[in-house]
Amino acid sequence: MDVGAGPNLMAACYGAGAISSLLARWSGRLAVGVGHMAALAGALAGLGASLGMLLGAPGHTLTQALPTLFPFARLSLSVDGLSAFFLLVISLVAVAAAIYGPAYLRTHSPDAGPARQAAQVLALNVFLGCMSLVCCAGDALTFLLSWEGMTLASYVLVVSDDRNGENARAGLLYMVMAHGGTALLLVAFLALTERAGAFDFEALRMAATGLDATTRTTLFFLALGGFATKAGVVPLHVWLPRAHPAAPSHVSALMSGVMLKVAIYGILRFAFDLLAPAAGPLPSSWGWTVLFVGTTSAVLGVLYALQQHDLKRLLAFHSVENIGIILIGAGLAMILWRTEGGGGALATVALTAALLHTVNHAAFKGLLFLGAGSVLSRTHVRNMEELGGLARHMPWTTGLFLLGAVAISALPPLNGFVSEWLTFQALLGGAGRFHGPAGLAIVFSAAMLALTGGLAAACFAKAFGVTFLGRPRTPHAEHATEAPSSMIAGMVWLGALCVALGVAPGYAIRLLDAPTGLLLGGPVASAVVTAHGPLVLSTALTPSGADGTSISMTTVAALLFALTAMAWVLRGGWWRAAPRTAPTWTCGMSPTARFDYTATAFAKPLRLVFAALYRPRRAVTRETAGTPYILRRIHYAGEIVDLAETEIYHRVERDISALSQAIRARSTGRIYGYIGFVLGALFVALLLLGVVYR
Amino acid sequence: MTGGRPLGLVLLEMILLVLLGPLVTGTIQKMKARLQCRQGAGVLQPYRDLAKLLRKSTVQADTASGFFRSIPLLVLAATVAAGALVPVVRVGPPAVPLGDAVMLLGLLALARFLTAVGALDAGGAFGGMGASREMTIAPLVEPVLMMVVFSTAVGAGTTELGTLAAHRGTSWILGWSAADFLGFAAMLVLLPAETGRIPVDNPDTHLELTMLHEGMLLEHSGPGLGCMVLASHTRQIVTLGLVSALFFPVGPANGAGATSLLLGAGRFAATILVLATYLALVESSYAKLRLFRVPQYLGVGFVCALTALALRIL
Amino acid sequence: MAETLLWVLPLVPTVTAVLMLTTRDRRMLSAIDIGGSVVLLALTLVLAREVATGGPRALGVFRIDALGLVFLLLLVVLTLAVSIYTVGWLRQAVAVGNMKAEFLRSYFALVHAFVATMVVTVLADNLGILWIAMEGTTITSAILVGFHGHHHGLEAAWKYIIVTTIGISFGLFGTVLIYAAAAAAGVQGGAGALSWSAIMKVAPTLDPGIVRVGFIFVVVGYGTKAGLAPMHLWLPDAHSQAPTPVSALLSGVLIKCALLGIIRFQTIAAAACGPAFPAQVLLIFGLISIVVATPFILAQHDIKRLLGYHSVEHVGIVALGLGFGGPVGTYGALLHVVNHGITKALAFFAAGKAIARYGSRDMRVIRGLFVVAPIGATLLMLAALSLAGVPPFSIFVSELMVLRAGIGHGDWVAIAIFLTMVVVIFAGILHHVSAMAFGEPTAAAGREAEAWSPLLGMWLLAAIMILLGLTIPASLDRLLRRATEIIVG
């Protein structure tokens, strides 16, 4: 298809979807159906456009003027390699969400009135459209407007999903923090626009060349702060685990899988494009900061995820972790860019790792949220303690969720492993290049990355096992049925992506050529990573010039498959007798669901190991029958705290509100007090400005 | 890449490892028995057990889902595939790129993950407890292991074990730097944890208080259990192989003379034997640690590894 | 043609007010009300076209230029919206007995008298006339504030009339000083010496010292009327106690008229003693207003007081824009005047409907508005988001311009304070409003259907609000540019 027409077509479809919410006046169902259809069309258009850009015309930028809405700024779209890549990520997940959505909304909230349905359809399309526009924006104003539109639409989706106050509070926190972030972005952008005297990125680049080092760094950190808030970087993450689960599940998939990536886009755009000095490396403080916050977010994110019992909250915390992993790659790329001789292959590897993890995380996190959604829509329970034993009723959902779990735990042969492997290689190269503390820091973050992977595996062993395996703990879980086929289809699409990106990542690397080439100007991704053909991933980056490490996911996957088959044969293949079944061994008692290991119990050892961080609180109440030796009932309540939340946010909130209460309580209602203020103001002003001011 | 190990050889080495796995276990058991002044079973006992298990029929928990029966196969496959990444008789990169140390750890982690999932599948407290504890220890071991690998890999700039070994050359203990010693010390601390032995785990018992790995196998039976047991044998020898590849690189990088192959095999066997003896000694001279003392125990390894890296990089 | 309009325009509401006294029938009154507003709007549009083509027009003490036109348009549009809103609001108010039927006509008459005085303030070229009309607005609106007659209303009205009268008398003193300076500079001829256009001609020659003192008097004086802190204390009382439509006019237009007065003097002061001095003064008062308003917004329970304090903040933002100065800042300030007027009126309307529905102004009582009145709740939410400065609503654009001016001006401290407060206030507003909009409705909630006329009035404003958020029409842009030129030269 024609590349130029792509974005327009996409925007048109999303627009149509938004308008189709009007249909809710006649039938909510109709509006939902048509709206998601339009969204699907838009997503496919976006997919086509981005693929066309990435494969057809890498390196060339597609610009397009928009109607002049505001006299002081020229609005325009400009789609270059980076934009196209993120547009691709958005569209990939959007396709799944659009397929999945209608059935989900129908089964999850059958009692939704037309008003709510209309709001959701409208918001969904605006959300998708704005996310795509942010990545395609060619000027600061378009960027900011679509950025805010994205926030507002997702806010509407969060608060509109359910009528209870929880959503409203989550939305509030989300909105406030997003606004704070936008304030920082505003300053960062406007400082450039006022220098440039124009809003389009071209002019901003020109203006940025004249910046002195301090201003440049200040602006970068302002922007970083703004984007990090949106990306949910620790300690700016507190809104994320509340807001993401509150939205409808396919929207959660979009928020966690895609919206955070838009923030990553912003960071890359600022660091490597808008603010990058004309020549020479980036200020070292940038990359090291990003690497540091990335590592912190990765570890803390997974540690907090481990202790969640709300399935969707757990997934949301894992988004914090994965954003951290992406930032490790990005930060490393910032550190290494233009610092090394020999074309800077290492920076390319680091950036490739970050971008590849971006798309990988979009795939498996989207899959996992959709899976959680189909559980939710069938059981209306998010607390995994009340689930269990779903595997027998929901085989498809279970299998796909397991797939996602393996992928997100960075286990071969799925996609999560590939990007983490690349990250490891980049870290190894970096450690080889920097001697002294710097190298040690890099290796340390590699170790933290390994820790993260292990903890993620533990977390998903728990999440999957407790939710889907064992015995059903409540009637909700007992009477669950498999999700409708359209929802399954949505999940299969993402599941297939996880497998494809895991088994044959080499072919996806080609898509990274445009962004890596654009940002780094060094060797492109495929020239480094798939130098030995698409089936082999290699890193040609040893200081000794030796050929680094090369692995082949495809061969390993084939080997695994063959070995499984052989093991199957070893076990007797088809000729083997069907197994006898017997109750699980529980020391001779007849097992009930109470015997199953709960999520709390599963996570307990790690809770104790990391007690310093969790500050766990527990309350155990015993009801004894007269003598303390005979317990009638025992009630256990335990919780852990999010340090950032309790130590920073609650404190600030308390102080501010207390202060305002105090001020308000002290204010007078007496008129002579009012008059006194007026007189005082005049008197002071006269003295200060009339006599002193000269 | 010259001197690459042909795929055939790689697969041969893999099969070799799988076949020798039970023998190592048997040897360790025998040594333990001796150290405890017992006669003990023959070194071939594990083979007999396996043969018996494979012949038996399966009893499966009624709560287990459809996944349960495929789990032993996947676990075994993953572990054996990890075996393919360890150079046994020759160093140098494989002619057909396969995987590196990270991939090896990944495959072992995959096996562990699936085992834990299988344990949870049956329901019931024992499996869950075993899974929970296993998944508690593993994340603490992995970063240290990764650091040990890095401490040798930083110099070579690669994590591919064959290339790594080739880059180290056939350096014997006398040729070691301080970093090597510390890294090796860390490895020695980690070995019992990674192979599921005292003082971290106790392979000989299903008692609730001590078990990690064994508890997870409780619900498996017959051929399935056989696969799991074989997998744990293989896992053990693969871990030992990893150590020998990192610290006792063996065999000439190229030149496929039969003698050199035999030499390599011999040295590999020697290394394995030494490490096995070490494990046996540790097992019979230490008591199992309480679960919550394990982090401190691993902490020792962490410090060693970090120091090794510091020495290597600074 | 245009010159005669200058005389006719103030007469229209006056005549309407007189007509009101001829009948007691509510429908009849509402009809006259809307009719009068429509005529006013129509004539203003004619005048606007005349000015757009032929430039400023003057006749006697009256004069219309682009600057005045901005405020005039805001005034007449809001007047029409208020008239439409009043129909349904009044029916409800009479039904529950908030408004005695025999007072209806005096109420309507007063509202239009109020409008008439405001028209005069906008059109006045003679600074004396400006002052007289300003005091006129105080008197008429003070009666409206106390119209309900219960002692809360009277208290608010008393505070309002006393404090603003003091303020305005300061304004008069400032005017006298400027006049003295002008007379000293040799502006001849009685009333002519007080005419803004005449003074502007000789402004550069005025004695800076006396002009400086005069400007301070004016800023404090008219600033009191405009609700700049710390002279703002009367504002939340008055705006919260007034009948809702009057609150909309007070917050939407009246304080802007006072701002217009300040702007007129600012131009003189800028010409006489350099633009830096008046900018400095306005900047300081603007920042004080923004900061002072914040805690009262956060810790507020009365929704109308909340909106009142919010007006203080936004007047502060306008002052800030004027203080940052330059074409961008001034343009932004004027745009903000329009945007805030429209949005704040909408907010007061929506709040008024919610109050009527729950019979309370306590935001802890108002819950689950989305359940009982989805449209009203949506409008309230829109207004709140816009007030908080979220795109795609109008106020974001003007705040963006003010921010641009500040950054161009390089005044980082002011920007830091401004942004921090804006974010905190955003949190406060959204906290209050989302608590009201979502959740399960309290028992107090009335379940009656939503009346058409208030919704119509609100949608009218909401449409303008969103339109101005998405684009600035070329005509408005031209107008604002002209007005900006008048201020910054």
Added chain:
Amino acid sequence: MSAETVQTIIDDLGALLLFTMILIVAAGQIYRAIYAVAAQSFLIAIAGGVLAMATGNVDLWVIAGVTLAVKATLLPWVLHRVVQRMNVRREVEPVIPIAGTLALAVVIVVASFQLSASLGPVRQAITGNALPVGIALTLTGVLVMATRKTALTQMVGLFASENGIFFTAMAVTQGMPLIIEIGVILDVILAALVMTIMVLRVRSTVDADIADLDRLRG
């Protein structure tokens, strides 16, 4: 008469005005305050007459007359009647001790003279000391309002500060335009009227002084 004599007369009148202002501040009884403000307005009228004679400006005669009629006679009379009608407490109920108010008044007077001294060539614009005196009167009038609890005293203070403005306005060479002055006076009358109505209204509905209400706060 010559400019110098006019200036001296104005300055003397200014001194007298300040004296009356001090009387108002010091007045412990509301009647005294009313008489004092009446006297003050009377002095203003005289000043108007003097300036009218000096400049031969007819407008100033009118203004002086109106001032005499309205501010020196009508308003004080109205206030007097109100005080009698509703037998309010006759004391002025200061917020801070009267001595303190006096001290503040002194500060204000000094400051205003200092201020106008700091201004350059104002002299030829405004006759004599009319500017500092005017500023002093205006601010002190407001000071009285800010330090008194009863509504009527506040009205007195308001009139006093209006007087200050008038004095300065008249002293501006060639005086203020007539219509403006008339308009101003009309506004003052209207405001006074509305205020009086409110006072009486509150007195009749809830038996309280309107200036005492403080239900609306924060």
